[in-house]
Amino acid sequence: MMENPLSDMNSDGKPVPLTTLLPGEKAKIVALGRSIRGQHHFRTMGLMEGKIVEIIATQPARGPLVINVEGTQIAIGWGIARHILIQKI
Amino acid sequence: MKKISLMGCPNVGKSVVFSRLTGVSVISSNYPGTTVDFTKGTTAIGGEKFELIDVPGTYSLAPTSKAEEVAQTMLQEGDIVIDVIDSTHLERNLYLTLEILGRKKPTIVALNLWDETKHVGIDIDVDKLEKLLDVPIVPTCAITGEGIKELASKLRDARQSKAIEPMSEEERWLKVGEIVSEVQVVHHRHHTIWERIADTTVKPITGIPIAILVILLTFLFIIVIGNLIIEYLMDPIFYNYYGPWVVGVVNSFSPDGLLHDILIGKSTIESLDFTQSLGLLTTGLYVPFSMVLPFVITFYFMLSLLEDVGYLPRLAVLVDTGLHKLGLHGSAIVPTILGFGCNVPGTLATRILETEKQRFIAVTLMAIAVPCMAQSAMIFGILGRYGMKWIFIVYCTLLMLYIFIGLLLKKIVRGESPELLLEVPPYRKPDPSTLLKKTWSKAYGFLAEAVPFVILGVFIVNLLYVSGVIGVLSTVFSPVLTTLLGLPEGAIVALIMGILRKDVAIGMLLPLGMSPQQLTIACIILTTYFPCIATFFVLLHELGIRDMLKAAGLMITVSLTVGIIMRLILIGI
Numbered sequence: 001m002m003e004n005p006l007s008d009m010n011s012d013g014k015p016v017p018l019t020t021l022l023p024g025e026k027a028k029i030v031a032l033g034r035s036i037r038g039q040h041h042f043r044t045m046g047l048m049e050g051k052i053v054e055i056i057a058t059q060p061a062r063g064p065l066v067i068n069v070e071g072t073q074i075a076i077g078w079g080i081a082r083h084i085l086i087q088k089i
Numbered sequence: 090m091k092k093i094s095l096m097g098c099p100n101v102g103k104s105v106v107f108s109r110l111t112g113v114s115v116i117s118s119n120y121p122g123t124t125v126d127f128t129k130g131t132t133a134i135g136g137e138k139f140e141l142i143d144v145p146g147t148y149s150l151a152p153t154s155k156a157e158e159v160a161q162t163m164l165q166e167g168d169i170v171i172d173v174i175d176s177t178h179l180e181r182n183l184y185l186t187l188e189i190l191g192r193k194k195p196t197i198v199a200l201n202l203w204d205e206t207k208h209v210g211i212d213i214d215v216d217k218l219e220k221l222l223d224v225p226i227v228p229t230c231a232i233t234g235e236g237i238k239e240l241a242s243k244l245r246d247a248r249q250s251k252a253i254e255p256m257s258e259e260e261r262w263l264k265v266g267e268i269v270s271e272v273q274v275v276h277h278r279h280h281t282i283w284e285r286i287a288d289t290t291v292k293p294i295t296g297i298p299i300a301i302l303v304i305l306l307t308f309l310f311i312i313v314i315g316n317l318i319i320e321y322l323m324d325p326i327f328y329n330y331y332g333p334w335v336v337g338v339v340n341s342f343s344p345d346g347l348l349h350d351i352l353i354g355k356s357t358i359e360s361l362d363f364t365q366s367l368g369l370l371t372t373g374l375y376v377p378f379s380m381v382l383p384f385v386i387t388f389y390f391m392l393s394l395l396e397d398v399g400y401l402p403r404l405a406v407l408v409d410t411g412l413h414k415l416g417l418h419g420s421a422i423v424p425t426i427l428g429f430g431c432n433v434p435g436t437l438a439t440r441i442l443e444t445e446k447q448r449f450i451a452v453t454l455m456a457i458a459v460p461c462m463a464q465s466a467m468i469f470g471i472l473g474r475y476g477m478k479w480i481f482i483v484y485c486t487l488l489m490l491y492i493f494i495g496l497l498l499k500k501i502v503r504g505e506s507p508e509l510l511l512e513v514p515p516y517r518k519p520d521p522s523t524l525l526k527k528t529w530s531k532a533y534g535f536l537a538e539a540v541p542f543v544i545l546g547v548f549i550v551n552l553l554y555v556s557g558v559i560g561v562l563s564t565v566f567s568p569v570l571t572t573l574l575g576l577p578e579g580a581i582v583a584l585i586m587g588i589l590r591k592d593v594a595i596g597m598l599l600p601l602g603m604s605p606q607q608l609t610i611a612c613i614i615l616t617t618y619f620p621c622i623a624t625f626f627v628l629l630h631e632l633g634i635r636d637m638l639k640a641a642g643l644m645i646t647v648s649l650t651v652g653i654i655m656r657l658i659l660i661g662i
Contacts, residue, residue: 023292043262044098044148044181045512057292063410064419064509066291070275071209072178073515075291075406077418077508 015085033083094167099146101175105231190253197247203228210276223252318383332361384466389531397519415495446504458491467595475605546593618648
């Protein structure tokens with residue numbers, strides 16, 4: 001899983017993983033992937049299709065991302081974040 | 090008596106609403122999942138008595154976790170439901186509300202944290218929401234008590250919703266979206282300067298130096314203030330007032346003999362000895378009150394401060410990558426820090442980790458390499474007099490053990506190590522009175538637990554010496570202690586005591602006249618070889634017998650190995 005095949009499709013608004021965003025960038029969630037605690041858990045934290053996310057910080061060596069969804073900050077492991085598909089805006 | 094179930098998502102201030110309604114004080118914390126069991130209380134409203142049940146916070150009634158199962162049962166049992174909602178997160182809270190309303194219990198909704206909606210720029214149309222849900226809705230601010238009276242008086246209006254029917258998960262999320270778009274307006278708001286500053290604590294370039302600074306300052310505060318309390322408060326009390334008094338009283342009815350020695354040891358008014366006399370009324374009280382309590386107070390003050398400000402989740406983010414290498418994730422930092430206070434709550438807090446593997450690793454690492462505050466205080470006390478270098482050696486060795494054993498356990502323990510998923514709450518200004526209350530309740534908890542056990546420990550040591558058992562045990566264990574570890578035979582008494590209480594155990598090292606090298610080795614062994622009895626029972630409960638045996642085997646092996654290595658490094662052959 002070194003390179004994600006979707007990573008070069010971001011120019012024309014196609015869905016890309018959340019992990020391709022840089023701090024300060026914003027995007028719209030288009031699909032939620034799997035998580036050990038299920039999609040339900042994402043939604044109860046405010047992560048839903050159609051929501052706008054902003055990256056607050058990323059950590060080196062594929063560490064967790066801190067994102068802002070409607071004023072709530074969530075820390076999310078890289079392995080989960082790469083299953084969340086977004087569209088850059 | 091009618092039963093009222095108080096329900097809601099985690100961290101919405103449910104426990105505060107409970108306190109307000111019943112007058113019972115419940116300690117609330119700033120991280121989710123603090124209510125492990127449910128709390129009951131009674132309240133009288135309009136002349137009628139009700140039983141109120143504080144149900145553990147849950148995001149949903151679908152029974153996928155322990156908390157959700159409990160919530161499910163509590164809902165069935167209650168006659169009336171008070172659903173507490175965090176008004177600043179209406180969307181995600183409404184899912185549970187719709188689930189509850191679908192169960193057709195008479196319900197009333199409290200829109201809690203109402204005052205904060207104005208700060209974050211959210212408008213909620215309460216009347217419209219009331220119509221859409223078809224149950225009474227009361228805006229509240231439990232912390233200040235606003236709206237609680239109205240909530241109580243409207244309790245009799247709680248009713249079954251005719252508007253909300255049972256539905257599927259998918260339909261329910263759609264309905265949530267529909268309702269939210271009708272009743273809530275979010276005003277666009279730019280990041281304030283404070284939020285920008287807050288963000289620097291999770292960005293690695295600035296966040297890591299800040300984290301190191303925070304940890305160093307915390308450590309310094311605990312040591313410096315702790316020592317000041319000892320020097321200017323506790324020691325003067327013990328040496329100038331309590332000591333002469335207690336020696337005088339004991340001498341008046343028992344000038345010498347066994348009873349005299351058991352009560353105050355060889356202390357006289359001219360030469361008070363609180364650390365080595367091993368008297369129940371001298372060492373037995375001096376150790377918990379003067380050597381340990383000051384550090385326990387400063388530790389819990391700092392912990393409560395970091396917790397209430399909201400720094401711990403940010404620390405979890407920064408250490409996540411490192412902890413993944415040990416089979417854990419960032420959230421494990423919270424139980425670990427609690428473990429530095431006392432391993433018992435630390436072990437219980439590992440329940441916030443998701444898998445068996447993570448819990449086993451976190452609990453085992455804590456038992457081996459995280460000394461509790463009582464133990465640390467005694468290490469500062471007896472090694473500090475030889476210089477910071479020795480204390481540094483002890484903690485560096487423990488840190489290395491934590492890392493190496495973690496790397497090893499990640500490889501050999503089967504199971505999953507999931508990824509971090511954690512809400513990072515906004516920074517809050519801590520409330521000084523809550524802070525002091527928390528610190529006091531933890532310090533009081535320590536004294537209630539420690540004083541009887543320390544006195545019992547000192548008493549047992551007296552029995553062991555008087556009966557001559559120590560002599561026999563010293564000879565039996567002398568090959569291991571003297572030959573392998575380079576310690577005096579008498580150190581066996583500390584190892585025996587360590588099973589009861591670690592602070593007493595380290596105190597037992599003082600009369601042995603050991604070199605700083607020997608004391609350092611003994612402190613490391615006493616930390617690692619076995620948990621104290623209170624921690625042992627919690628470990629047994631949390632891990633089960635099989636895993637507990639595995640963990641114990643690891644502790645003894647590690648302890649003996651590191652003891653021998655340290656002996657070779659510090660003393661030579």
